[in-house]
Amino acid sequence: MVYDYIIIGTGIAGLNAARLIPEDKKVLILCKKEPIDCNTYWAQGGIASAVNDEDIKDHIQDTLVAGVNHNDKKAVELLSSKSQAAVKSLIEAGLQFDLNSKGKLAYTKEAAHSRSRILHADGDATGRMIHSFLLTQCKHKIVSNTVVNDLLIQDDICYGVQYFTSETQQEVAYAHNTIIASGGVGSIYRYHTNSTAIAGEIQGIILEKGLALKDMEMMQFHPTVVKGTHFARKPLLSEALRGEGAFIVDEQDNRFLFTYHKDGELAPRDVVSRSIFDYHKKTGSKIYLSFESFEKEAFQKRFPNIYANLKELGYELPYDKVPISPAFHYSMGGIETTLDAKVKGMKNLYAIGEAACTGVHGANRLASNSLLEGVVFSSIAVENSLKDEFKISYKNYTKDIKSYTRNNEIDKDIKNCLRKSMWNSASIVRNPNKIKETLVLVEKYLQEDVGRLLFLRLLTAKSILTSALKRKESLGAHYIKEN
Secondary structure, eight states, rough: EEEEEEOOOOHHHHOOOHHHTTTTTTTEOSSOOOTOOOOHHHHHHHHOOOOSSHHHHHHHHHHHHHHHTTTTHHHHHHHHTTTTHHHHHHHHHOOOOOOOSSBBBBBOOOOTOOOOOEEEEEETTTHHHHHHHHHOOOOOOEEOEEEEEEEEEEETTTOOOOEEEESOOOEEEEEEEEEEEOOOOGGGSBBBBSSOOOOOHHHHHHHHHTOOOTTTEEEEOOOOOOOSSOSSBBBBOOOHHTTTEEEOOOOOOOOOOGGGGGTGGGGGGHHHHHHHHHHHHHHHOOOOETHHHOHHHHHHHHHHHHHHHHTTTTTTTSSOOOEEEEEEESSSSSSOOOSSOOOTOOOOOOEOOOOOGOOOTTTTOOOOOOHHHHHHHHHHHHHHHHHHHOOOOOGGGOOOOOOOOOOOOOOHHHHHHHHHHHHHSSSBBOOHHHHHHHHHHHHHHHHHHOOHHHHHHHEEEEEEEOOOOOOOOBBTTTOOOOO
């Protein structure tokens, strides 16, 4: 059978695309683990949107300033101009955002936004609420525990995908349209806030096929992650906390961030992360997030899930300060796409969400633009694919179907070494010599008998390192320091 669509991934981008594809279309949605194993589910802060037509200009400007004008301005204009309609589509379908005391949408503010324009749901569980809602809206087939290991590409046409269904079994599925919504690269780094399913394998396939990744040096590190836990995915403390009054202090309760940037806690994420890194290195002081400006009842109501999660870890908010440190959070770089959400150079292959590099985020993503990007560009991909009505004939695909080994015995140790090396060389502050050392190590691992998934992950890591070496000057999240 040839599907009308194959969607890789069940985050906001993939599921919103599925919501918009007509029910009479044959759709196969492939999920690496279970549907909730995605970054959308863990998103706390909210979804940004221009509040009204007058705000579009300011939303664009805020996005460009945060992105250090490395953004594709046309993509940013597209994102903001479609933001109100994208949010309205979700609301009209039944999604409920939090309301203020007047029964109107409750917009809040986050760092680097010039005004309150962030919508949230269930206080601090926006991603989870959107994800749960989109799952209820999905009328198409989701197959869990399927790991894509190849794209069937020939003559600028994607004929479908090949994927593991178990440790040793793999299958092939054909489709007229393939939509990549597989997320970023989080598990390549030692410390991250991502689902452990997010590891950058699809980006490796893109490189293998001779297609382009873009801005892979632009990796964002979230400044406020709970320190001292042993979870693979580090607990995040939402940007919205600082937007509504939480602040960062050292052991002496000194709000040191103002010595780095006039906006203190509300400076762009790259600045805050780098400042924490630098201050800790210079002083040795532990860094904390303080909530003392909040009333307890108000805090519990606005941030119920953060309150409950931290209580389980032994913290009583808003009275206790919580130790924090930066961790990898988001990939601004990814699969290069055109403004119609197609993978550059391809006829029927789309990339949306964090897997894609649309150009909207530039060198540093503006807070809460990620969920918006997933909704806006998934709708663009579906709209354009329905208009194009591109059809394949699977018989025209004449390349061999390869048989891959999913994992090998040496993979675990190499994965752990890779995570540690990427954190030490290509994270918040980057030293070219350390990057070169890690690049040599990655090249060595690529020559070893590793499993297919690790091989693809290594290709993606190589792209991050190579891109970081090519950019000689600091820009946004890419910060070079020789010593």
